[in-house]
Amino acid sequence: MRTIPMTPIALVTGIEGFTGPYMARELEQQGYRVHGLRRSGESCDTVTAVDLLDAEGLSTVLGRVKPDVIVHLAGISNVAHHDVSAIYQSNVVGTRNLLDAAARLSRAPSSVLVASSAHVYGPSSHALLTEQSPMAPFNDYAVSKVAAEYVTRLYADRLPIMVTRPFNYIGIGQALSFFVAKVVDHALRGERVLRLGNLDVERDFTDVRDLVHCYALLTGQPRAGEVVNICSGRSVSLRSVIGLVEELSGMTFEIHSDNQFVRDNEVNRLAGSNAHLLALTGGYAFRPLRETIQWMLEGR
Structure with a gap:
């Protein structure tokens, strides 16, 4: 009798997040x-709710x-989250509990991917x-991610764990507390006045669809x-992102500086190399930022 192959099961934590x-x-797929x-x-x-x-x-x-x-995605992802205790409980203790439960299975998973963050690097140089x-790290969110990475090492001999360090990524459905989502939302609503924090910073933005692929x-x-960086290898200034949204939407924003959006210990430039990622995957072409923002503006 021929054995029918079983469909492999993927467990995704944080299934209802962005x-x-x-x-x-x-x-x-x-x-x-x-x-x-x-x-x-x-x-x-x-x-399952747990x-x-x-x-x-x-x-x-x-x-x-x-x-x-x-694929472990659950956790607090907002750098400016107000509840410090919740950041550590969710990102560190939650990760440990998940890995401990996985390590106790009678048959270990063939792969465990734990999403960390590029914020573990702290302020970047021009390299x-x-x-x-x-x-x-120099904020509580980043420290919690460093701690979670060290937690994965406790299970390295029992589980095939890969840690990813995604840089900034964007797309439809992201919370409006994130910069690009906020700017796009203003354009979609025809709201010209933008209240923002420090715009003299650079980020490496990737499309969420590229990230999950x-x-x-x-x-x-x-x-x-x-440990693998997930990034495009290109950084852009926040001012240039605003200009791109203006160009694609036909909006002209009136920008106001608001201290409530200025973070302590702001990272001036967060730009990564994706050479290791490309070597592991055999190469991958990230979507241009323009294409992603156009998709977000179209809302579909």
Whole structure:
């Protein structure tokens, strides 16, 4: 009798966040059956409500789902989040509970991808940051991500964990507390007055659809212990992003500086090298920023 191959199962934490739905669609296109975790609400066949701080409940869920791969996206992603305790609980303790539950499975997943952040590097120089650049966090969000990375090392001998360090990424559905989403939203609503913080900074912006595709590529060829930047390799100033939105939307903004949007310990330039990513994936062409912003303005 011929054995029918089973569809592999991918577990995605943070399934209802900004990145989660894009990640789920990408993995489904790659042939996975996706099961998501969310913090609260109702559970169903494809999504389970469980708090990552509930270690026992999390272990029960993983034992039932039996994931072949895990993509860990859940956590607090806003650098300016007001509740410091929640940042550490979610990003550090939640990650440890997930990895501990995965390590206790009778059959370990073939790949565990843990999303960290490029903010672990701290302020950047004019050189592109590589995975070997020193970590120099100087806000609580970044410190929590460094700690989470060290937590992954506790399980390195039991789980094939890959850590990704995404730089800034954008797309439809991102919270309006993020810079590009806020500017695009103003353009869509015809609101000319923009209240912003420091615009004399540079960021490497990538499209969320490119991000999740890179995640899927990396999940499909696990390399335990790897740390990988996810970025385009190009940085742009925030002022130039505003100019691009103005050009594509036909809007002309009236910009007001507002101290409430100026962060302490602002990173002036966050720009990375994607050479390691391209080597692992065999090359990947990131969408131009113009294309992504046009997509966001079209809203589809």
